[in-house]
Amino acid sequence: MNNKQDSYFLKLTQFVKNYCGISLSDREKKRIMSIIFKRVIKTNMVSATEYINHIIDVKGIDELKIFINNITISETYFFRNYNQFNALTNYIIPSILKRKKEKKLKIWSAGCSSGEETYSIAIALHKANLLNRFDEIKIIGTDINAPNIEKAKSGIFTKYSFRSLDNSIIENYFSKTNEKYTINNLFKSNIEFKIFNIKPDQNTNYPKFLKKIDVIFCRNVIIYFEKIIIKNILNNFHNLLAPEGFLILGHSENPHISGKNLFTPIKTDNTFIYKVNLPNKDPNRNKDKKI
Numbered sequence: 162m163n164n165k166q167d168s169y170f171l172k173l174t175q176f177v178k179n180y181c182g183i184s185l186s187d188r189e190k191k192r193i194m195s196i197i198f199k200r201v202i203k204t205n206m207v208s209a210t211e212y213i214n215h216i217i218d219v220k221g222i223d224e225l226k227i228f229i230n231n232i233t234i235s236e237t238y239f240f241r242n243y244n245q246f247n248a249l250t251n252y253i254i255p256s257i258l259k260r261k262k263e264k265k266l267k268i269w270s271a272g273c274s275s276g277e278e279t280y281s282i283a284i285a286l287h288k289a290n291l292l293n294r295f296d297e298i299k300i301i302g303t304d305i306n307a308p309n310i311e312k313a314k315s316g317i318f319t320k321y322s323f324r325s326l327d328n329s330i331i332e333n334y335f336s337k338t339n340e341k342y343t344i345n346n347l348f349k350s351n352i353e354f355k356i357f358n359i360k361p362d363q364n365t366n367y368p369k370f371l372k373k374i375d376v377i378f379c380r381n382v383i384i385y386f387e388k389i390i391i392k393n394i395l396n397n398f399h400n401l402l403a404p405e406g407f408l409i410l411g412h413s414e415n416p417h418i419s420g421k422n423l424f425t426p427i428k429t430d431n432t433f434i435y436k437v438n439l440p441n442k443d444p445n446r447n448k449d450k451k452i
């Protein structure tokens with residue numbers, strides 16, 4: 162890489178961080194440059210610098226989205242970190258059922274990749290006979306990566322997505338055709354998928370579908386973000402959660418980075434979950450907030 166490309170790479174990393182929170186380290190330069198060169202060829206541009214200039218320009222927004230789809234790490238599988246699903250059904254839902262008057266449940270799988278996490282939540286609730294304990298259940302899976310969201314919506318997976326599971330879940334919740342596994346229709350009315358960037362943006366209102374969330378799963382997403390952005394995201398999660406809400410993060414992520422006392426860790430089912438702290442948490446608080 163020459164000096165000119167180095168300075169363009171730096172410009173790109175700043176831009177990407179600002180756009181979606183992802184920090185591209187120097188160690189990733191090789192991977193990112195190889196993605197850039199592939200896109201240079203595909204888009205008939207002449208150089209990496211031309212490509213970078215294009216995607217950081219407002220006119221390059223469509224190509225920027227394709228670039229972001231290519232750089233995001235989409236690794237996921239059904240019931241990843243199994244204990245957290247046990248914590249959901251053994252601790253979180255009983256606690257919500259005990260305290261919440263309204264029998265409505267809203268769970269957000271933020272950074273859901275191709276949907277395995279979102280469907281795992283629904284399957285876990287069904288297996289534990291908890292679906293029928295609520296009058297209304299919404300499980301929302303969001304991700305910045307549009308092809309991943311399309312795959313999630315299709316509900317079709319390969320065996321690789323079940324790598325940590327025994328066959329009973331596959332047999333009970335999927336139908337198999339030509340080595341493809343399709344989720345059955347049981348959860349159709351409960352699950353929705355949307356493209357959404359969780360990086361806070363001062364000018365955007367909270368979308369309606371993200372208000373009064375009971376549980377946020379945001380696992381293995383903020384690990385790629387810079388501290389200041391993680392802080393803002395955790396603040397937003399705190400605002401978006403209902404007063405009895407819970408946050409579930411990946412194993413190597415924790416909310417202390419916020420520097421504020423936003424969540425209380427609870428150890429249950431051999432894992433940690435985080436309960437929203439109540440002081441200054443009034444139910445109307447997030448009504449007109451900006452993300």
Ligand SMILES: C[S@@+](CC[C@H](N)C(=O)[O-])C[C@H]1O[C@@H](n2cnc3c(N)ncnc32)[C@H](O)[C@@H]1O
Nearest residue numbers: 181233237272274304305306358359360380381
């Ligand atoms: C490693 S996957 C984690 C999937 C799932 N949560 C799990 O733990 O199995 C990380 C996901 O975060 C998504 N992501 C990264 N930055 C994002 C952003 N700013 N907004 C929304 N999703 C983002 C990526 O597209 C990717 O699908």
